[in-house]
Amino acid sequence: xxxxxxxxxxxxxxxxxxxxxxxxxxxxxxxxxxxxxxxxxxxxxxxxxxxxxxxxxxxxxxxxxxxxxxxxxxxxxxxxxxxxxxxxxxxxxxxxxxxxxxxxxxxxxxxxxxxxxxxxxxxxxxxxxxxxxxxxxxxxxxxxxxxxxxxxxxxxxxxxxxxxxxxxxxxxxxxxxxxxxxxxxxxxxxxxxxxxxxxxxxxxxxxxxxxxxxxxxxxxxxxxxxxxxxxxxxxxxxxxxxxxxxxxxxxxxxxxxxxxxxxxxxxxxxxxxxxxxxxxxxxxxxxxxxxxxxxxxxxxxxxxxxxxxxxxxxxxxxxxxxxxxxxxxxxxxxxxxxxxxxxxxxxxxxxxxxxxxxxxxxxxxxxxxxxxxxxxxxxxxxxxxxxxxxxxxxxxxxxxxxxxxxxxxxxxxxxxxxxxxxxxxxxxxxxxxxxxxxxxxxxxxxxxxxxxxxxxxxxxxxxxxxxxxxxxxxxxxxxxxxxxxxxxxxxxxxxxxxxxxxxxxxxxxxxxxxxxxxxxxxxxxxxxxxxxxxxxxxxxxxxxxxxxxxxxxxxxxxxxxxxxxxxxxxxxxxxxxxxxxxxxxxxxxxxxxxxxxxxxxxxxxxxxxxxxxxxxxxxxxxxxxxxxxxxxxxxxxxxxxxxxxxxxxxxxxxxxxxxxxxxxxxxxxxxxxxxxxxxxxxxxxxxxxxxxxxxxxxxxxxxxxxxxxxxxxxxxxxxxxxxxxxxxxxxxxxxxxxxxxxxxxxxxxxxxxxxxxxx
Amino acid sequence: xxxxxxxxxxxxxxxxxxxxxxxxxxxxxxxxxxxxxxxxxxxxxxxxxxxxxxxxxxxxxxxxxxxxxxxxxxxxxxxxxxxxxxxxxxxxxxxxxxxxxxxxxxxxxxxxxxxxxxxxxxxxxxxxxxxxxxxxxxxxxxxxxxxxxxxx
Ligand code: FES
Ligand code: FES
Numbered sequence: 040x041x042x043x044x045x046x047x048x049x050x051x052x053x054x055x056x057x058x059x060x061x062x063x064x065x066x067x068x069x070x071x072x073x074x075x076x077x078x079x080x081x082x083x084x085x086x087x088x089x090x091x092x093x094x095x096x097x098x099x100x101x102x103x104x105x106x107x108x109x110x111x112x113x114x115x116x117x118x119x120x121x122x123x124x125x126x127x128x129x130x131x132x133x134x135x136x137x138x139x140x141x142x143x144x145x146x147x148x149x150x151x152x153x154x155x156x157x158x159x160x161x162x163x164x165x166x167x168x169x170x171x172x173x174x175x176x177x178x179x180x181x182x183x184x185x186x187x188x189x190x191x192x193x194x195x196x197x198x199x200x201x202x203x204x205x206x207x208x209x210x211x212x213x214x215x216x217x218x219x220x221x222x223x224x225x226x227x228x229x230x231x232x233x234x235x236x237x238x239x240x241x242x243x244x245x246x247x248x249x250x251x252x253x254x255x256x257x258x259x260x261x262x263x264x265x266x267x268x269x270x271x272x273x274x275x276x277x278x279x280x281x282x283x284x285x286x287x288x289x290x291x292x293x294x295x296x297x298x299x300x301x302x303x304x305x306x307x308x309x310x311x312x313x314x315x316x317x318x319x320x321x322x323x324x325x326x327x328x329x330x331x332x333x334x335x336x337x338x339x340x341x342x343x344x345x346x347x348x349x350x351x352x353x354x355x356x357x358x359x360x361x362x363x364x365x366x367x368x369x370x371x372x373x374x375x376x377x378x379x380x381x382x383x384x385x386x387x388x389x390x391x392x393x394x395x396x397x398x399x400x401x402x403x404x405x406x407x408x409x410x411x412x413x414x415x416x417x418x419x420x421x422x423x424x425x426x427x428x429x430x431x432x433x434x435x436x437x438x439x440x441x442x443x444x445x446x447x448x449x450x451x452x453x454x455x456x457x458x459x460x461x462x463x464x465x466x467x468x469x470x471x472x473x474x475x476x477x478x479x480x481x482x483x484x485x486x487x488x489x490x491x492x493x494x495x496x497x498x499x500x501x502x503x504x505x506x507x508x509x510x511x512x513x514x515x516x517x518x519x520x521x522x523x524x525x526x527x528x529x530x531x532x533x534x535x536x537x538x539x540x541x542x543x544x545x546x547x548x549x550x551x552x553x554x555x556x557x558x559x560x561x562x563x564x565x566x567x568x569x570x571x572x573x574x575x576x577x578x579x580x581x582x583x584x585x586x587x588x589x590x591x592x593x594x595x596x597x598x599x600x601x602x603x604x605x606x607x608x609x610x611x612x613x614x615x616x617x618x619x620x621x622x623x624x625x626x627x628x629x630x631x632x633x634x635x636x637x638x639x640x641x642x643x644x645x646x647x648x649x650x651x652x653x654x655x656x657x658x659x660x661x662x663x664x665x666x667x668x669x670x671x672x673x674x675x676x677x678x679x680x681x682x683x684x685x686x687x688x689x690x691x692x693x694x695x696x697x698x699x700x701x702x703x704x705x706x707x708x709x710x711x712x713x714x715x716x717x718x719x720x721x722x723x724x725x726x727x728x729x730x731x732x733x734x735x736x737x738x739x740x741x742x743x744x745x746x747x748x749x750x751x752x753x754x755x756x757x758x759x760x761x762x763x764x765x766x767x768x769x770x771x772x773x774x775x776x777x778x779x780x781x782x783x784x785x786x787x788x789x790x791x792x793x794x795x796x797x798x
Numbered sequence: 799x800x801x802x803x804x805x806x807x808x809x810x811x812x813x814x815x816x817x818x819x820x821x822x823x824x825x826x827x828x829x830x831x832x833x834x835x836x837x838x839x840x841x842x843x844x845x846x847x848x849x850x851x852x853x854x855x856x857x858x859x860x861x862x863x864x865x866x867x868x869x870x871x872x873x874x875x876x877x878x879x880x881x882x883x884x885x886x887x888x889x890x891x892x893x894x895x896x897x898x899x900x901x902x903x904x905x906x907x908x909x910x911x912x913x914x915x916x917x918x919x920x921x922x923x924x925x926x927x928x929x930x931x932x933x934x935x936x937x938x939x940x941x942x943x944x945x946x947x948x949x950x
Contacts, residue, residue, distance in 0.1 A: 104895030104932045235888045238896030240879035241832015241872035245897060248831035256826065281815060310826035311835075312818045384836050384844060384897040384931045434834070434897025435931045466837045685891055689937070693894055696933025719841040719929060728926040730935035732918070 086115055086158050088166075092186065092200030094121045097129050099137040100147045101406045102234065103383075103433035103440065104693070105749040106686035107147045109233045111155060113225040113682050114148075118159025118218055121199070122186035123225065128233055133408020133428030142406040143441050143550070144604065145649040145747025148682055149611075152745050160215040169206035170197055220680075229685030234432070245434045246404025247388035251459035254390065255284060257452050258314035259462065261303035261472050264327040264712035265546045266294065272304050276320035282313025286321070287455055289448065290418075295511055296547050298414040298443035301472055305452055311463055327712060333545035335377070335478070335708035342480035342542055343373060346501045350538030353521050354599035357534030359486075362495035366486030370573050372566055374483070375774040376558040378707035379476035380722055381551050385434020386469040387445035391452070392459035398425035399450050404433040406441040414443035415450040426450070437552040437697075442474050467717040474549025475707055477502045481562040486534075491574030493585065495534040498566075500525050500559065503544035515541030518600050524559025524648060524754060526599045529613050530567070531587025535597070546709065552697060553750040556648040560754035561761070561775060564644035568762040569771065578762060579626045579643050589616035604650055610744055611650040617677050618652050621645055621739065625654035625675035628737055638662065639670070642762025644755040649747025651678040653691070655698075655755040659763040667781055669699055669760060672734045674752060679743035691736040691752045698756020699731075700724040703778045803864045805830070806874025816862035820854070821845045823861045824871060832872040832900050836929065843928030846901040846908075847871045853908035855927070872900035875907060883907045886945035894932035902928050906942050915946050 087095040096115050102108040112126050131137050139150070163183045170188040171178040174195065182189050189196040220226070237243035262268065274286035285307045292302040306317035363369055389403035399419060405411055408428035416423040433440055445462055452460040464472075479502035486495035504520060506513030516539040518526075525537055551557070571581030592613040594601035603611060622645050626632075629641060638661045645654040656673040674691045681687045704723040708715045716722040761772050764781070772780045800813040805828055812827055824833050824847065833856060836844030840858040847856045848870040849863075875881050883906050886892075893899045902925070909916055909924040916924065921942055930938070 102895075104893075106894070229891075231888070232891050232893060234896060235891065235893065236879055238893040238899050239884045239887045239903060241830070241900045243896050244831070245834075247835065250829065250831070310818075310822055312815070312822040312826070316815075382931060384842070384895065384929065385834065386836075432897075433895060435895045437931075463835070466839075466842075689891065689894055689934070692936055693933035696935060697931075718839055719837050720839070724929055724931060725933070725935075726926045726929060727935045727938070728922045730933075730939075734936050 086119070086162050088162060088199055088203055090200045090203045092198050093125055093127050094119065094199070095127045095129055097131040097137070099131040099140050101140070101142040101430055101433055101436070103142065103406060103436035105147070105690060106232065106683060107142070109230055110148060110682045110686055112233070113228070113230055114152060114155040115159040117223050117225040118156045119163050120183040120185060123230070125186055130430050133405070133412055133430060135409060140407065140409055141441065143438065145749040145751065148745045149606065149650055149747050156217055157215060160217055161211055164212045164215055165206045165209050166199055166202050168209050169202040173197070173202070173205055226682050227680070227684065230683055243432050245385050245388070246402070246431045247385055247434070247463055249390040249402040249431065249461060251390055251392050251461070254459040254461055255307040255456060256309065256311045256314045257305045257307045257449070257460050257462045258311070258318045258465070259289060259303050259305045259448060259468070260318050260321055260323060261301045261468070262325045262327065263471065264325070264331045266292065266330045267325045267327040268302055269304060270324040270326045273322040274304070276322070277306055277317040280313060280317040280320055282308040282310055283317035284308055285456060286317070287452065290451065295507065295509055297509055298410060298447065299418065300444055300448045300451060305448070307452065307456060307460065315465065330545045331712040333709045333712045335710070338478070338545070339375060339480065342478065342501050343375070345540040345542065346373065346480045346482040346499045348540065350499050350501070350540040352536060352538050353518065354526055354535070354537040354594055354597045356536070356597040359495040359497050359534045359536045362486050362534040363484070366494060367489040368487045368573060369484065370569060371482070371484045372569060372773055374481045374558070374562040374565060376479050376561055377705070377775065378478045378546070379551055379701055379705045380470045380473045380707050380716070381437040381439035382470060382719070382722060382724060383433070383435030383437055383439055386464040386466055387439065388461070388463045389446040389449040390459065390461040391446070391449035393453050393457065397421060398427060399453060400427040400429070401446050401450055402429045402431055403446040404431050404436070404440055405443070405446060406433065406436050407443070410441070411443040411446045414447045418447050418451055419454055438550040438554070439474065442549060466719070470707070470716050470718065470722050471714040474508065474547045476551035476557065477505065477548045479558040481558065483562055483566045485566065485570050487570065487574055491576055493530070493532050493570050496530065496532040497536050497538070498525060498528070498562070499538040499540055501540035501542055502558070503542045503548055505548050505550055507544035508547050508549060514543055515539060519602060520555045522601050523555035524563065524646065525555070526594045526601050527592070527613055527647065528563060529592050529615050529618055529647065530585040531615070532585070537599070545712070553648055553753040556646065556750070556754040557701065557757070560644065560646040561757050564646060564755060564758035565761055565773065568642065568758070568765065572765070577632070579622060579631050582622050582643065582645060583619055586615045586619045586622065589619070604747070606650060611746065613647060617741065618645060618647065621652045621654040621675050621677050624737060624739060625656050625673050628675065628735055629656035629658065629673040631656065638767060640763045640765065640767025642759045642764070642766055644758035644762060646751070646754040648751045648754055651676055651746030651748065651751040653751045653755050655695070655759040657756070657759040657763040659760060659767050661764070661767045665781070667703070667764060667777065669729070669731045671731045672756070674734065675737040675739060676752065677739040677741050678746040678748050678751070679741055680745045681738055681748070682745070684738055687738055687748050688736040690748050692734045694752025695734040695756055696725050696730065698753045699729070699760065702757035702760045702775060704776050706776050706779065801861050801865050803866060804868045806870055812861065814861060817860050819857050820847065820859045820861045820864050820869065821856035824856060824869070830871055830873050834897055834900055836898065842898070843905055844898050844901040846904040846928065848904060848908060851908070851911065853905050872904060875904065881907060882945040883910065883941070886941040890937050890941045890944065892934050892937045892941050894934055898928060898930045898932070902930065902938055906938070906945070910942070910946055915948070916942065
């Protein structure tokens with residue numbers, strides 16, 4: 040088995056419930072079909088070629104802005120030699136038979152590219168075989184081209200739809216031949232967005248747009264302190280609000296929280312506004328519990344204190360202490376980065392209704408429909424197969440919508456009330472009850488010899504772990520988290536020790552676009568810049584020195600456990616030659632070394648994550664009042680093969696803005712356990728007025744398998760800005776967000792004047 | 799007492815709390831979901847509609863204030879989704895997740911109605927009330943130039 044198989048029409052109807060005839064393929068994720076039948080098959084993608092010549096493609100990944108609903112069919116259609124205008128894209132529901140649907144970790148192309156190609160190529164070869172059979176010709180004389188099989192010598196041809204009946208009789212080929220990349224029609228081409236019309240006419244349906252017959256609109260008041268519970272509730276006033284139909288106390292949250300609802304009190308009404316008004320009229324007394332002592336200021340000090348003590352060694356090369364002892368100069372730095380909220384434009388939203396057979400059907404803006412199935416099945420005491428998930432468009436996600444909690448709220452309320460229910464989180468709900476990007480303190484110490492070479496590098500990373508959301512035992516950084524930007528340090532430093540320190544979580548911690556790479560890149564790329572200045576070297580040239588000779592780095596050589604984003608280091612190496620090429624390219628794009636106007640500075644940063652390497656140069660301007668402006672960004676990405684260069688460019692542009700938001704503004708803080716921010720006024724993000732005049736993107740032309748794209752643009756942005764700010768002002772910022780540090784200085788002193796050149 | 803206005807040319811009469819923001823009347827009562835909620839406090843622009851031609855944050859605009867007026871949402875901006883702003887948006891593939899884009903397009907269309915050739919600074923002023931968390935600003939700027947008949 041090639042991990043790919045053909046389904047009969049009847050099986051297809053059973054598995055998808057969609058009545059359409061034709062040739063249907065189900066791909067598996069490497070599970071061979073057992074002799075007994077289909078029970079252990081996990082198909083991931085369906086291609087259905089209908090006899091009316093339409094090719095249906097099922098997208099099993101969630102669209103959240105990365106463009107997967109365009110890129111995924113590009114791969115299949117190209118290998119299939121299908122006509123783009125005769126493709127019909129269907130969104131797959133949540134079901135294990137589609138294999139891995141968790142749209143997270145920038146995996147959709149890097150982990151699925153070969154699978155998708157195989158789907159297209161197998162279908163193409165079967166259509167060729169069908170024509171060969173019908174025409175009594177050798178398959179080798181036939182070619183597939185633009186939705187038809189052709190026999191060039193005789194000029195004979197047949198449309199795909201006309202070959203479906205014969206092809207359905209054939210076995211799926213064991214091995215397929217992929218197209219010569221020179222013949223690609225869609226892969227590597229900037230195909231227009233499949234959802235372009237829907238997204239510009241208001242027709243796109245997102246999680247919050249579901250309308251079900253007789254539906255109630257729910258708004259949930261949750262305890263302001265994570266882990267708290269309802270002591271008492273008086274709902275008399277709420278029930279008097281026009282439109283309010285019911286008030287329901289939610290089940291208490293769990294410890295650890297996992298994906299379960301947070302508890303609280305739900306107000307259900309005939310429209311969103313009434314539900315919110317009713318909620319405001321609730322009188323609730325809370326039992327706030329242990330996290331009521333969570334205070335960001337004192338917690339920060341704990342993290343920093345821990346980072347100053349010897350931690351748990353996760354990688355060691357050479358002997359850093361000996362090198363520090365004999366160094367010409369030693370420098371140290373503390374870096375701090377706060378909690379962040381995803382704040383996707385569409386706050387979490389899901390709808391649910393019970394069916395008469397006891398099953399529940401959910402419509403959700405979700406990155407991970409199968410985790411909803413598991414969470415809801417456990418919560419309602421039903422089987423996973425009784426939880427049907429329809430995946431809508433996602434109005435942004437960034438990791439927040441990997442979590443099932445809001446969908447589980449809708450399902451639980453639908454069961455409780457016996458009516459269809461839509462749960463919509465307000466912006467305040469989103470910002471105050473998130474799965475936050477973690478808060479971190481990092482300590483770095485470096486040694487320089489008398490020629491300015493870095494001879495030793497000590498890096499300690501301290502933060503509460505994502506693991507704490509799922510296990511009470513997770514009291515400190517997990518290995519997979521340290522592998523996101525710390526353990527995979529590519530620098531050619533002879534003595535290097537990497538350590539971690541424990542920290543307890545007081546809020547739900549989750550992954551946010553590029554995850555730990557955000558703070559690790561901030562510290563590593565800032566410290567590289569600090570070392571360059573200490574060595575009186577140009578920061579770009581110094582980065583090339585740190586990259587060292589062209590080689591492939593394997594953290595295991597220095598005793599680290601490193602999973603390389605779940606893919607092989609042979610196929611996706613930490614390749615310092617490619618890293619150096621990105622440094623050169625992005626600095627050339629930005630005109631590195633040119634003379635700059637007064638108050639301007641250039642900063643550079645390069646970081647590999649999700650198997651792609653991204654370099655960023657920022658040009659900042661500090662105005663007469665000391666205010667910082669990001670004038671322009673240059674971004675170069677080595678993602679190996681790219682399927683849709685326009686979507687890759689868009690992801691880099693978006694990452695530039697997302698990175699600017701967290702570099703300049705993003706900070707979530709807690710006081711007495713309560714999150715102090717609540718909307719875009721207190722949790723600002725970049726707006727048009729702050730957007731750079733251009734974000735210039737270059738995609739490196741590299742013959743290598745695809746890396747990730749959605750996340751790796753983010754990590755280098757903040758350090759590039761911080762380094763540029765230093766170039767412009769001589770002030771080193773070691774904490775995010777930068778605007779806070781910069782405005783503190785503003786209060787203290789007049790701005791330094793006089794720009795420096797980037798060197 | 800019922801509040802009357804027109805929505806994309808259709809007469810409407812809704813007996814609702816006069817304080818209910820126009821956004822929720824459009825979405826939950828009239829059933830047009832192209833207009834989006836993003837903040838509820840006039841901070842993000844996702845909910846932008848035109849009221850008698852002016853761009854309005856419908857989340858902070860009581861329905862009573864729309865009485866007797868003509869309300870246009872993204873669904874009614876053009877007959878076939880072919881307003882020059884919509885076309886420019888598609889030609890430059892502006893949307894990422896797309897969620898903010900109804901509001902961006904409505905704000906941009908109102909800007910160009912008032913000012914057919916906006917400068918970069920005028921675009922920044924007009925568009926800065928519209929957040930795009932996906933970060934499509936540089937393309938939005940280009941698409942506005944294009945819709946205005948400029949290059950890009
Ligand atoms: S929802 Fe109205 S401005 Fe944000
Ligand atoms: S396109 Fe996603 S918020 Fe603008």
